[in-house]
Amino acid sequence: MVKPGDGYKEIPEGGLILESGNAKRYETGGWRTQRPVIDLDTCINCFRCWAFCPDSSIETEDEEIVGVDYDHCKGCGVCAHECPVDAIAMEQE
Amino acid sequence: MSEQVALTGNEVMSQAMRQINPDVVAAYPITPQTAIVQTFSQFVNDGDVDTEFVPTESEHSAMSATVGASASGARAMTATAANGLALMWEVLYIASGTRLPIVMPVVNRALSGPINIHCDHSDAMGARDSGWIQLYAENAQEAYDNAIQAVKISENKDVMLPTMVNMDGFIISHAVENLNLLADEDVQDFVGEYHAENPLLDSENPVTVGPLDLQDFYFEHKMQQAVAAENVKDVVLEVAEEYEELSGREYGLFEEYKLDDAEVAVVALGSTTGTAKTAVDNLRENGVKAGLSKIRLYRPFPAEEIAEALADLEAVAVMDRAETFSTTGGPVFADVRAALYDMGADVEAVNYIYGLGGRDLKVEEIESVYKDLEEIVETNTVEDRVQHLGVRE
Known part of the structure; x- marks a missing residue:
């Protein structure tokens, strides 16, 4: 696994990434200007937000929506747009 | 076989x-x-x-x-x-x-x-x-x-x-x-x-x-x-x-043709080096100590080795079959000259742009380059550092 600050003698050649599925370690939450906030009392667990989220950032537990992975959510607002009961509000960061 | x-x-x-x-x-x-x-x-x-x-x-x-x-x-x-x-x-x-x-x-x-x-x-x-x-x-x-x-x-x-x-x-x-x-099997x-x-299609190691x-x-x-x-x-x-x-065929970074005891030499690459060898042979018959350095590996550039091979010359002409419009000469010239500078070699270096668009370069024209070099050695003066050889005025 390449770490920040590694030198040219330590990293794979040609820009190759030799470990699969490591994108989840690249935290893209910092790109966000607005954050989705879910009102779990209003939420009906239809899972539309979960299905539409382009970054797989809607968190679930025991088949229920429990929150948002803010380390990876880029704040696109698709979830708030799709929510049929207006349970998701976009708040300024 | x-x-x-x-x-x-x-x-x-x-x-x-x-x-x-x-x-x-x-x-x-x-x-x-x-x-x-x-x-x-x-x-x-x-x-x-x-x-x-x-x-x-x-x-x-x-x-x-x-x-x-x-x-x-x-x-x-x-x-x-x-x-x-x-x-x-x-x-x-x-x-x-x-x-x-x-x-x-x-x-x-x-x-x-x-x-x-x-x-x-x-x-x-x-x-x-x-x-x-x-x-x-x-x-x-x-x-x-x-x-x-x-x-x-x-x-x-x-x-x-x-x-x-x-x-x-x-x-x-x-x-x-x-x-x-x-033979096919020898090449194989x-x-x-x-x-x-790390091949992309190795699904075991994505x-x-x-x-x-x-x-x-x-x-x-x-x-x-x-x-x-x-x-x-x-x-x-x-x-x-x-x-x-x-x-049975010998290769290096570049070929030295009658360069050992040469006083004047041409550096070139590509087919023109064949013509240049004939020019060298003709000049040698007339007592001119002419030589040739034929570059095989141009990138990366074997600067040290080439400079070493040219260091004992009096003057060298670098042939470029490309114009860079830098007004300071062709690409091979820039590399050879920089190599000579690093070596601290006391060799006068000039450049000839030639053969653009397929213009033929004849044996006599390369011989004229060696004549120019002899004159540079004799007069210790370079009038034109970069010349275009074989173009009409």
Whole structure:
């Protein structure tokens, strides 16, 4: 696994990434200007937000929506747009 | 076992590709390279090779498909010339930056415009900073030998860089030459099987090829490329030694022709070096201590070795078959002069731009270059540092 600050003698050649599925370690939450906030009392667990989220950032537990992975959510607002009961509000960061 | 044949440069290059038997060839035809791809596609059709042949809609696509094939773990080749090479431009850097050992014959031709199909080196010289290794040939035999050696040079673990195997358009590509082909099995044994270290199609060990590489690592990857380029010289010499055992033909970073005791010499690359050898022989008969340095490996540039070979001369003329419009001379001149400067050599160096757009350069014209050098030595004065040889006023 390449770490920040590694030198040219330590990293794979040609820009190759030799470990699969490591994108989840690249935290893209910092790109966000607005954050989705879910009102779990209003939420009906239809899972539309979960299905539409382009970054797989809607968190679930025991088949229920429990929150948002803010380390990876880029704040696109698709979830708030799709929510049929207006349970998701976009708040300024 | 080798076989003596009479073939054109393009035919013999397609024979080299047949003997290498690459996994993938993706190519687009362009004069004067066309016969290579055309002949090779016939080999594919006739089942003489195991190659997957991809006819593409442009050279940009040809290089892109070759990059994809190479990244997947295949031994991949293509071939091009002139404007085709120019259209490959951005993908050339992706091939070298991704460290893919692609081998590509380039049949040197003038870049448009005005449009011209004949030989000069403006195509390959423009790509000299693209991170590709560049080999140049005096004749078809050398182009064939270079292509086979290039596979081993590029795929060496300390190198892993693509190679352009240059040969002069028409002068070499279309002229019939008497030459020796190695036996198919000898070439196969020599190049061996290619095993990519991290092939894209290895589903057991998934890898990502070509990801975004920003301020935090791009520089380190370029440094790795620079280190690989440093390694090329040694690998070229190792492979040449091994090839000599097989073929009996000797190769180095450059060839020294009657350079040992020379006072004046020409540095050149490509087919003109053959003409220059005749000029040297003629001048030697008249008592002129003339010599020639024929560059084979131009990228990376063997600066130290070339400067050392030229250091005892009185004056040297560097021949460039490409105009850079820098007003300070051609690319080979800039490299040779910088090498001499680093060596602290007391050698007067001048530059001749020649042969643009296929303009023929005759033996007498090269002899006149040596005469100019003798005059420089005699008068200790350089009137024109950069001259254009064989152009009409």
